[in-house]
Amino acid sequence: MARAGLTAKYRPQTFGEIIGQDFIKKILSRASQQDSPASAYLFSGTRGVGKTTTARIMAKAINCLNGPGLEPCNQCSSCQQITRGVFPDVMEIDGASHTGVDNVRRLREDAVYVPMSGRYKVIIIDEAHMLSTAAFNALLKTLEEPPRHCVFIMATTAPEKFPATVVSRCQHYVFKMVGLEELTAHLQQVLEKEGLEYDSEAVRLVAARGAGSVRDSMSILGQVMALGGDRLDSGSVREVLGLAGHEVYSAFFQSILDRDLVEIHKGISLVLEQGLDIGFFLQEFASCWRNLFLISQCGQAAREILDLPLEEFEFWLEMSGKMPAPRIHAGWQMVIEEQKNILRSHEPSLSLELLFFNLAYLPDLLPVEQVQIKSSESKKTSVQAGRAEKKSPAPARKLKDQPKKTSGPENRESVPAKDLDWAGFIEFCRKSPDADESLIRMLGNCTGRKQDQTLVLICGQDFIFDSIQKNGRRKIISRLAEEYFGPGLRVEFVSNGSKSNSAFRDEAMNHPVVQKIIKDFDARVLEIKKVQDRPGFPGNE
Structure with missing residues (x-):
């Protein structure tokens, strides 16, 4: 048999050969x-998961001359005729x-007449x-009171299109x-049966x-085997199916981290020139963000x-x-949300490029509370000012209560009192060898x-x-805070997100x-959070 007929060549002939669907196989076999x-079955599920194949095996099992049994024998004349599609x-x-x-x-x-050769007349x-x-309406009465010798099996990929009156008269099994x-x-x-070596x-x-x-x-x-060769390797599979390799995704992530728009543009052009499947490319790209987040x-x-x-790991x-968890999570969500938009776009290449550019400059997205709407000129000015002043993922905020200078011995001369604020603490942590870049970015998204x-x-x-509670970050912050603000300082960690509720949103x-x-x-709104001591915003009145 030609290799193009692999599906027909290896079609399951017994319940045990069906891949997955263990629960359904157990019920039908019993x-x-x-x-x-049952008088009527409804098999639903996505394409290619074994609905019609299971229906044929069920027809063989209940008409097998060596039955009844858990499996069809596939040796008697009834089983062989059903397999060939010529059983009356x-x-x-x-x-x-x-x-x-x-x-x-x-x-x-036809359902009224008794079977000619088997025990049951099966209509698939x-x-x-x-x-x-x-x-459907014409079929209702027959489904409700069918002849004892007749079994209806309906297979579909869209069960939601069935009238409820039909579904209620069937045993409905969903194929996963x-x-x-x-x-x-x-x-x-x-x-292995084809005698072809392969890479896992x-x-x-x-x-x-x-x-x-x-x-x-x-x-x-x-399709891949039609390429020929004695071994199935990943390079051939990617070439035939138009799939990108790990080196492509790793290069994109490095360019996004470096904000290298030129390299991003070159990478996207290479993806399009090679004719890679954009849909599957975005699926794997989203999987990379998932792996990175985990x-x-x-x-x-x-x-x-x-x-x-x-x-790869x-x-x-x-x-x-090199990336803070908030940025990874936001990037993952952005890729998933934009997949369908890119595939439906009239200019998918430009939409894909826009997605990657947004991912590169994701830390510079302005929080809503920084934008003030007064006039068309004030809008433009506030946005430009926000971009000019924002040099880090999140601006540091001044502490509400400034520490006062004291003449006592507890006052440290190494850090001037005027610098003892939140911005100064973040800068102090940035110079400390105990604080890595990830911790600095987390502090930048906090308020002290x-x-x-x-x-x-x-x-x-x-x-x-949650991230601050892991990998000893809590102890590092407490130690650095004592070094900066003075000994005996206690650090209390609070999650502002946990205070939000549906009414506030x-x-x-x-x-x-x-x-x-x-x-x-x-x-579109990316994030909603409470802002402390900022009159005029929801939740602060």
């Missing part, structure tokens, strides 16, 4: 063993070409959601997408491109979750130390307020608060300033 099938008591029709009432009427007439309707409303590990193992078995990474790429569909994965595998939060423990080669581990011998550190978001979204910004700039 019904076959007890010779008590098994009818398989396409719902897309039999949509009318007349077609359903003929089915009802593929893509059954294509039936018209009138056809096949997991990546199961799909990879199945493809490896196919390659190459097979995994094919399985990932199949997106949970066995049929799609087999078709892609046949590694930034879990460290080496993330290896238990992520199945990555050691070299070490790269993402190093990169996670000194009250007597207590420094209240307010984290703008919950995940910043609704009030903020309905604020006239926010509404005017959204309307004038066609903007």
Whole structure:
């Protein structure tokens, strides 16, 4: 058989050969063993997960001459005829070409007659959601009170198009997408039977491109095998399917970190010139942000979750130390949200470039509270001023309570009293060897307020608060605060995000300033947080 027919060549012939769907296989196999099938079944799920194949196996199992049993024998004349599609008591029709009432009427007439060769007459309707409303209504009575010798099996990818009256008369089973590990193992078995050597990474790429569909994965595998050669390697798979490698994504992340727009433009041009699949490229790009976020939060423990080669894992581990967790999380969310917009865009290349440029300058996005709307000129001036003054991901704010100079011995001469504010503390931490760049950026997204011998550190978001509690950062901040503000200082960590609620969010979204910004700039809200001691904003009155 030609390699192009891999799907038909390796189509399962028993319940045990079906990939995944263990729960469904167990129920149907038991019904076959007890010779008590339901009068009507509804199989739903995405394409290529085994709905029609399972229906055919069920037809063989309940009509097997050596049955009833858990599996069809595939040796008797009934099983072999059903496999070839010539068994007189098994009818398989396409719902897309039999949509009318007349077609359903003929089915009802055929269902009345007793089987000619088997125990049951099985009617399989593929893509059954294509039936018209009138056809469904004509089928209702037969589904509710079918002949004892007749079994209806309907397969569909759109169960939401079925009338509720039809679904209620069927046993409805939802076929799930096949997991990546199961799909990879199945493809490896196919390659071993074909006598072809392979790289594990190459097979995994094919399985990932199949997106949970066995049929799609087999078709892609046949396409790659058509290239020829004695071995299936990842380079060939990427070349045939138009997939980018790890080196492409690592180069993009480095360019985003360096804000090198020229290199970003060159990388995007190379992706487009090579004809890579933009949809799958963005899927893998979003997966890179997910991997980066998990590694930034879990460290080496993330290896238990992520199945990555050691070299790739070490790269993402190093990169996670160069980007703060808020930026990684926001970048991940931005890529996911923009996928569909880029694919639907009339200029996908420009939309893709805009996404990457936004990712590079993500730390410079202005918080809403920094924009004041007075006139068209004041809008332009405030935005330009914000960009000029913002040299770090988040501006440092002055402490509300300035420490006073004292003549006592506790006053340290090494740090002038006029510098003992939050901005000075961040600068002090930046010069300290104990504080890495990630910690500095976290502090930049926080606000500090000194009250007597207590420094209240307010984290703008919950995940910043959680990150500070890990990897000894809390002790480092407390020690540096004592060195800067003086001994005996106690640091209290507070999450401002945990104080937010739905009422506060609704009030903020309905604020006239926010509404005017959204309307004038066609903007969207990235973050809502409380701002301390800023009159005129929601939550501070």
